Amino acid sequence: MGEILALDASGLTKVYGSGHTEVVALRDASMRVRRGEVVALLGPSGAGKSTFLLCVGLINPPTRGGIAIGGRRVQDGARSFGDLRRFRRENIGFVFQKSNLIPFLSAIENVQVVGELIGRPPSLARRRAMELLEALGVGPRAFNMPTQLSGGEQQRVTVARALANRPSLILADEPTAALDSKRGRQVMELFRDVAHEHGTGVIVVTHDHRALDVFDTVYEMEDGMLKPAAHEQVAETVRQPGTA
């Protein structure tokens, strides 16, 4: 007892559809992420990785299983406690494969809006957005519209947005798929630094085995089942999660 976990997901099962179109996307998946821990989630296509993130991100409820984030129990099966949207904007940051910026807002506004949603005064939200963009190396592009940014720049703005509410949990679904391996690695390292610095739990779905040494823990998902990665090469590169 005592330690507050960034995420405590237990026994998550997700069934899509019913009858002969039924797909069991998650089977009794459990994961505990400490504050400051960076977790990689590997697995073949269709294994259920995105489904897992959608469940713990409080976007799609699981069919069974419980979710606690930052020590607060928020989901028990399909039943949720409290206003999930509010919980998301205050506690979770999202990054997805496609950059997913709001097209009619500039880069800085895309980040700023998150701060304003959690009740920061606009000037403060803007200042903080600028700091994040600068830290991510896209400060000079702050006033560009998303379409005027390269894929990598868009992705970094998305990362800035995910950090803007100082979440206790960051969920990233193949955030580096659109980046070259150098930039991809930079984004992963950024996640790690943020996690270690602010005590944020981070889960990153990735196919990039070269950057696995950045992570504290590596899980593998197969056919809806989640297990710690046993892969030789993975085991060597992954450090002990002592930093958390």
Add this chain to the structure above:
Amino acid sequence: MSGWSDVTVYTGAQQEDLLLRGSVDRARRQIQLFRVLLTLISAVIMALIIYTLTLDKLHPLALLKLIGAPNRTIIGLILQQALIMGGLAFGVGYGVGLKLFPMFPRRVLVTNDDLLRVAGIVLLISVFSSLLGIWKAMRVAPSEAIG
């Protein structure tokens, strides 16, 4: 005089009323009907415009929901759009009126009261025409932002 059965006595005002009632009153009622129809039609057109504009933005709206924006914010965005449109329409209408009315065969009288009333009607139309768009926006699932 009013005692005589085959004659009716009218005051000046009554005479005026009598003369105006027939043809002018019918014309006025037709214009009134016309106006109501125009108002309804513009409301429907505006609702359709706002609806398609909302359909256009379903993805970013889903995204806003995903990052936790409350419904209040989303409704606000749509209303804001409608009010801007309404305001523009009012402005354009007023401007065109100023240019056009002097060319009419009769003098057109627009009082401040009229303007205020029209502004009120525009406001109402804007709000009502947003309802369809708002209804659609409320139904979009946050997960649609990442399909």
